[in-house]
Amino acid sequence: MIEPGIGLLFWMTLTFVILLILLAKFAWKPILGAINEREVTIVDSLNQAKLARQEVENLKAENDIIIREAKVERDQILKEAREIKDRIVGEAKDAARNEGDKMIEAARQTIQAEKSAAVSEIKSQIGTLSVNIAESILKKNLDNDSAQDALVANILNTSNLN
Numbered sequence: 001m002i003e004p005g006i007g008l009l010f011w012m013t014l015t016f017v018i019l020l021i022l023l024a025k026f027a028w029k030p031i032l033g034a035i036n037e038r039e040v041t042i043v044d045s046l047n048q049a050k051l052a053r054q055e056v057e058n059l060k061a062e063n064d065i066i067i068r069e070a071k072v073e074r075d076q077i078l079k080e081a082r083e084i085k086d087r088i089v090g091e092a093k094d095a096a097r098n099e100g101d102k103m104i105e106a107a108r109q110t111i112q113a114e115k116s117a118a119v120s121e122i123k124s125q126i127g128t129l130s131v132n133i134a135e136s137i138l139k140k141n142l143d144n145d146s147a148q149d150a151l152v153a154n155i156l157n158t159s160n161l162n
Helices: 006-141 145-161
Strands: none
Touching: none
16 A cells, blocks of 8 residues: 655645735635625625615505595595585575575565455456446436336435435
8 A cells, every 4th residue: 555655745745835825815816805805795795685684674564644634635635525515505405495495485476466466356356247237227217207216215214314
C-alpha cells in the first residue's frame, strides 16, 4: 500500500495552508459579502412584505370603514326619500280631499239652487194652473147673471165681517 512520507505530508500541509490563505484573501471575502448581501436582501424583502401586508390590512380596514359609511349614508338617503315620498303622498291626498270637498260643496249649492228654482217654477206653474182652473170654474159657474149677483153679495158679506 501507499504510505505517505514526511516530505509528502509537509508539501501537502504547505499547499493546504497556502490554499487557505489564498481562499481567505481572495475568495472568502466575496463569498461572505455575497452571502451577507443576500441575507440583507432577504431581510429587506421580508420587511417590505410585512409592510405591504400591513398596508393591505390598513387599506382593507379603511375599505370596510368606507363601505360602512356608504351603507349608513345609503340608508339615510333612503329614509329621507321615504319621508319625502310619504309627505308628498300625504299632501296630494290632502289636496285631493280638499278639492273633492270643494267640488261636493259646489255640487250641493248647485243642487240647492236648482231645487229652489224648480220649487219656484213649480209654485209659479201651480199658481198659474190654479188661476186657470179657477177662471174656468168661475166662467162655467158664472155664466148666468143670478150666479154673478150671488157671488158679489157673498164677497161683500165676507169682507164686511172681516
